[in-house]
Amino acid sequence: MTWHASTELLRGYADGDDLAADVVWAVEVHLESCADCRARLAAQAVSVTPLLDQVWAGLEPSPEPAPVRRGRWLATWATPAMGPWLGMTVLITLLALVADRLIPQPFPSLALLLAPIAPVAGVAAAWARGLDPAHELVAATPRAGLYLVLRRTVAVLAVVIPLLAVATWTSPLRWLLPCLAFTVATLALGAFTGVRRAAAVLVGGWAALVIGPSLVTARPPAVLEPAALGVWAAVLVAGAAVVRLRAAVFTRLEL
Incomplete structure (x- = not known):
């Protein structure tokens, strides 16, 4: 005599009642080989159709557009770690x-x-593992690396250059090209040593070789005279070439 699942058992199985594990296993094994019980189960499942329709209605996409996350674009242009460094730069200037x-x-x-x-x-803080608590997360995004470094560098320059233009309005041509050359040189050297180390070396070298002697002699440095602009232009072009050739390095976390 062939065993068939009872109507009550099929109803409990279809409704998801708390059946014993061995009972559920027996019903599922029987359903695999019994077309009659599968048909009866399908009839029982009709009772849960309204519930399924309600669930699917809740899963349908909302006709209203998803809210735009304000500030997401800001993460590609700046990081919270840049704030104190830019503030320090503004104060010193x-x-x-x-x-x-x-x-x-x-x-x-x-x-x-x-x-x-x-x-x-600011450039050093824009892409530094030790200064940005979310650096690992950002570095794993598709646009991480040089693309993000350049964006954040532009954000730094957008803050610093207008301030310098106000502070040195009488001689903008003397500092603008050196400023851009130093920025690119920081990234170029940073491709080998890390951006923070590169920034420390360049700032320390400039302070020791240019600022210090100029303050002692009370004379402006020759490297900021118009005759030196050609040298700064060459540094800018060479640095940009190095950054382009070493672009893949900026995706590494240790930078």
Whole structure:
């Protein structure tokens, strides 16, 4: 005599009642070989159709557009770690501007001496593992690497350059090209040593070789004279070429 599942058992199975594990296993094994019980189960399942329709209605996409996450675009242009460094840069530049107004001429302008290295700290903070708590997460995104580094570098320059233009409005051509050259040189050297180390080396070298002697001799440095602009242009082009050739390196976390 062939065994068939009872109507009550099939109803409980279809409704998802708390049946014993061995009973559920027996019903499923029987359903695999019994077309009659499968048909009876299908009839029982009709009772849960309204519930299924309700669930599917809840899963359908909403006709209203998803809210735009404001600030997502900001993550590609800046990181919270850049804020303190940019604030420090702004403060130092303002202090240099005040000092220039108080110190009599012909003492060299402090704002002019600091202009080439002003963006370097912000650039170092824009892509540094130790300064950004979300660095690993950002580095795993498809647009991480040089694309993101350049975006954040542009954001730094967008803050620093207008400030420097106000602080040194009488001689913008003397510092603008050196400023861009230092920024690119930081990225180029950073492709080998890490951006933070590169920034520290370049800032330290500029302070020791240019700012210090200029303050001691009270004379503006020759490297910021118009005759040196050709050299700065060559540094800018060479640095950009190195950055382009070493683009893949900027996806590494240790930078």
